Amino acid sequence: MELTDKLVLALPKGRILEEVMPLVKAAGIHPEAAFDDPKSRALQFDTNIPNLSIIRVRAFDAATFVAFGAAHLAVVGNDVLQEFGYSDLYSPLDLDIGHCRLSLAMPEDEATEDPREWSHIRVATKYPNLTRQYYAERGVQAECIKLNGAMELAPQLGLSRRIVDLVSTGGTLRANQLKEVEVLTHITSRLVVHRPAFKTRPREISYWIDRFREAVQNGTNS
Known part of the structure; x- marks a missing residue:
């Protein structure tokens, strides 16, 4: 599948979304106002990063979107990773949430x-x-x-x-x-990336892996 120019981050709905948003914001990503609007029916949101958008989907679907290249990064529990065993998912970081x-x-x-x-x-x-x-x-x-x-x-x-x-x-x-x-x-939640995208866009994706890693470390040390 040919990936779009804009990076897409898939976030799970529900309890994990509440836990991960402080890390997302600490990594420097702030979604548009509609993201926090309970009346909004939108599923894809722009952010303060021009080439990064967020999609909000079911936890199981977040892994699927990334595995098939529709999203480039996602937050996924290792229960989902073990259940599906997608070969195109790479999990470089344990976010230490969703325990x-x-x-x-x-x-x-x-x-x-x-x-x-x-x-x-x-x-x-x-x-x-x-x-x-x-x-x-x-x-x-x-x-x-x-x-x-x-x-x-x-x-x-x-x-x-x-x-x-x-x-x-x-x-x-x-x-x-x-x-x-x-x-x-x-179980904990992990940051996962699309392996083919990581190979073709290593600089961009590595940047966000590093930002999330810093966010986790700062949160752990606070």
């Missing part, structure tokens, strides 16, 4: 099982590839049912006794009488 974990949970009254004794499990999850790979490496066959949300309903309605989902405080699990049984991986 959570991907865990298997099940009803509290059934959570005494030892995962080491499992040979076959059924799991409802947004991460079927990551889940299957994790358990295959442990000799467990994981039958995954793909859900995009409301994972906690799966055990209640008999779809699956086990779920694999993101966990931060564990409050949602407790509210639904579920217990965290096993952590598959710990």
Whole structure:
């Protein structure tokens, strides 16, 4: 795919957007006013940098936009990177935000099982590839049912006794009488770049990697 002259930075909607914006601004990028307007339906925004725009998309889609060259840089959780395994994504920097974990949970009254004794499990999850790979490496066959949300309903309605989902405080699990049984991986958000673009535009993209690295270091040291 031929890339446009203007660099495009893909940012995820939701909680991570709130966490990453201080880093974006510390890196010297300030989006136009419409970016902070809750009434705006725009998805692409100009910034104070003439050759850089921002798109605001779903977290999973941010990786896809960069992997296929529609965006040049993005903020993506390493859960998404592991789930898709896109070869054209290069992750040079851990932004040290979006801390959570991907865990298997099940009803509290059934959570005494030892995962080491499992040979076959059924799991409802947004991460079927990551889940299957994790358990295959442990000799467990994981039958995954793909859900995009409301994972906690799966055990209640008999779809699956086990779920694999993101966990931060564990409050949602407790509210639904579920217990965290096993952590598959710990998650943080990363700055990722499009490998072909990095090869053809190394100076521009390296500049922004360095600006974000400085922002992370200054934030860590403050």
